[in-house]
Amino acid sequence: MSMWWSLHLRREAASVPLARRFLLGTMETAGVDPDISYDLSVALSEACANAVEHGGAQGEAGTSLTSTGGRQSGGACGQYRVTAYLDGEKCRIEVADSGPGFPSRRALRTAAQASAGCPPEQQPSASHPAGGPAGARTAKRPADTAESGRGLWLIEELADHVHFGNRPGRGAVVSFDKVLKWREGALLMVS
Numbered sequence: 120m121s122m123w124w125s126l127h128l129r130r131e132a133a134s135v136p137l138a139r140r141f142l143l144g145t146m147e148t149a150g151v152d153p154d155i156s157y158d159l160s161v162a163l164s165e166a167c168a169n170a171v172e173h174g175g176a177q178g179e180a181g182t183s184l185t186s187t188g189g190r191q192s193g194g195a196c197g198q199y200r201v202t203a204y205l206d207g208e209k210c211r212i213e214v215a216d217s218g219p220g221f222p223s224r225r226a227l228r229t230a231a232q233a234s235a236g237c238p239p240e241q242q243p244s245a246s247h248p249a250g251g252p253a254g255a256r257t258a259k260r261p262a263d264t265a266e267s268g269r270g271l272w273l274i275e276e277l278a279d280h281v282h283f284g285n286r287p288g289r290g291a292v293v294s295f296d297k298v299l300k301w302r303e304g305a306l307l308m309v310s
Contacts, residue, residue: 121206150305158277165270166214170199174216211296220285
């Protein structure tokens with residue numbers, strides 16, 4: 120048995136706890152171990168918060184710019200999508216927005232190199248999963264005093280595999296998965 124769902128949400132702060140509660144409810148009903156559910160719900164919250172903050176055109180969250188420079192509510196830039204898939208072995212979550220997307224892989228490698236002091240040939244890329252080749256990471260740990268920048272790092276720490284990419288055309292996609300553990304008597308337990 121498996122379960123999947125997809126939500127189309129407005130780029131508003133209130134959508135983040137909504138997506139998190141939906142995921143937690145699904146996992147509770149299915150019988151997923153609470154520690155795994157918590158890790159995935161925090162990772163989802165961070166991915167959704169990034170979509171709300173960065174997932175649209177320049178300007179306020181939940182609005183897009185018109186061709187004349189004015190703001191318009193709603194529209195493609197005012198939404199993002201969350202998709203979750205649970206089967207007997209893992210949960211896979213994807214958050215896709217319609218913003219400018221992530222910087223090119225080369226830009227990510229250059230930024231990571233500068234922060235980590237690694238030579239370019241040992242740089243992580245956006246296509247490597249967390250803990251990928253030689254333990255490479257895409258997101259660096261932010262300074263303890265930083266006011267932002269922890270989201271992508273947290274997702275990588277909480278999930279087993281992570282991919283940061285761009286949709287064809289426009290928009291960022293954050294996808295991550297985690298091997299599931301089950302409570303005794305769980306509905307979706309591996310057979």
